[in-house]
Amino acid sequence: MxxxxxxxxxxxxxxxxxxxxxxxxxxxxxxxxxxxxxxxxxxxxxxxxxxxxxxxxxxxxxxxxxxxxxxxxxxxYQEEEIPKAKLIWRAIKLPIYSVALVPLTVGASAAYLETGLFLFRRYVTLMLSSILIITWLNLSNDVYDFDTGADKNKKESVVNMVGSRTGTLAAAVTSLVLGVSGLVWTSLIARNTRAILLLASAITCGYVYQCPPFRLSYQGLGEPLCFAAFGPFATTAFYLLLGSSSEMSRVPLSSRVFSSSLLVGFTTSLILFCSHFHQVEGDLAVGKFSPLVRVGTERGAFVVRWAIRLLYSMLLVLGLTKILPVTCTLMCFLTLPVGNLVSSYVEKHHKENEKIFMAKYYCVRLHALFGAALSLGLVIAR
Incomplete structure (x- = not known):
């Protein structure tokens, strides 16, 4: 019946x-x-x-x-509706702008340690220019990931939200032009050609990372490019610009400055690495072979754990050899609980896309706190 x-x-x-x-x-x-x-x-x-x-x-x-x-x-059986305000917050990626402030602040602190100078107006100009450069990176990344289909289901993609690829690309190019103008103007005032060459190298890394015809991030080279751009290139360039004056146009490059830039680059690359955990399936579908696509999330969690250990081991070695001031070592070791949080969170949730999404924000927190501690240690050492 x-x-x-x-x-x-x-x-x-x-x-x-x-x-x-x-x-x-x-x-x-x-x-x-x-x-x-x-x-x-x-x-x-x-x-x-x-x-x-x-x-x-x-x-x-x-x-x-x-x-x-x-x-x-x-x-x-129903996809959770994400509030509009939350999508806008994700699209803006405000916490990610710490990658613009940390290299600048560490470079300024290193300049103060070496020369005793702190050029406030120049610092503000470089900060605004750096924020514009990061805006270009974020917007253009959304545009080119939209072209390849990597962001097809990404609701917080700016292109998907505004519904205009052309408008998003125009905003990205405008941000790049304004940011580069500020950097060039500051370099001319400081009369430091080494700095502008280093900054040009950093921007070039950002371009070949995501823009056609290179798109080296699709070959798994994003993390090395990120390390070089924000570490040795950007941090050292900011040190040169903020340590130069009318009396001293050529400031020396010391091992303290270089080692500080390596630590900044390391924590910045960790953000990029962890941002791919929840995108493995989508990246693989469009042929984007990020490191996590190649090794898988389980091994990726293992990499994160050992990367955190390596970071603090480097810090200890630099402190014991007196390459970095002891104040930097002590201040940075205060961030160890945050580093352990990143490691344990990734290890626990690396298979859960909805939760592992937050891993990159924990990395941003570590990056910002570690950079602030490093800067404070350099200032105190003066």
Whole structure:
């Protein structure tokens, strides 16, 4: 009398917890003849019984199916709606702008340690220019990932949100032109050609990382490029610009400055590495062979754990050899709990896309705090 009902027939996504929760309510219509519904064997092989069952089904109309609702169980089959404000926050990527401030602040602190100078107006100009450069990186990355299909299902992509690839690319190019103008102007004032060459190298790394025809990030070279751009290139360039004055246009490059830039580059690359954990499937689908695509998330979690250990081991060696001031070593070691948080979080949630998304923000927190501690240590050492 009744047909078997599969879960695919249920329109509203409610899932019964047990078979008794599923009710079938037949609705009968009046017919010219009177029919008596009798109990019959469901799996009877008799042809006559099958014929009688067919006749009964012809005159029996079954109404809609009702299931008991269990609150939020329908969310298992429905994608969670992300609030617009949260999408805008993700698209802006405000915490990521720490990668512009940390190299600049560490470079300024190193300049103060070596020369005793702190050029506030020049610092502000370089900060605004750096923010514009990072804006170009973020917007152009969204544009080119949209072109390749890597951001097809990424709701917080700026291109997907505004619905205009051309407008997003125009905003990216404008940010690049304004940012480069500020950097060149400051370099001319400081009369330091080494600095502008280093900054040009950093921007070139950003371009070949994501822009056609290079797109070296698709070959798994994003992390080395990120390390060079924000570490030795940008941090050293900012040191040169903020340590130069009318009396001293050529400031010396010391091992303290270089080692500080290596630490900045290391923590910045860690952000990029962890930002790929929740994108492995999408990257693989479009041929983007990031390091995590190549090694998998389980080995990636292992890499993160040892990268954190390597970071603090480097810090200890630089402190013991007195390449870095002891104040830098002590201040930076105060961030060790945050480093352990990053390692344990990635190790625990590397298979859960919804949770591992937060790993890059924990890395941003480590990057910002480590950079602030390093800068403070350099200033105190003066």
């Amino acid at each position: 009744m047909k078997l009902v599969s879960l695919s027939d249920i329109n509203h996504g409610f899932v019964p917890k047990k078979p008794t929760d599923l009710f079938v309510k037949p609705r009968f219509r009046s017919f010219p003849e009177t029919f008596h519904i009798t109990r019959s064997t469901v799996f009877d092989s008799s042809a006559r019984e099958n014929l009688n069952a067919k006749r009964r089904r012809d005159h029996l109309r079954v109404g809609p199916i009702f299931c008991k609702s269990y609150g939020d169980t329908s969310k298992v």
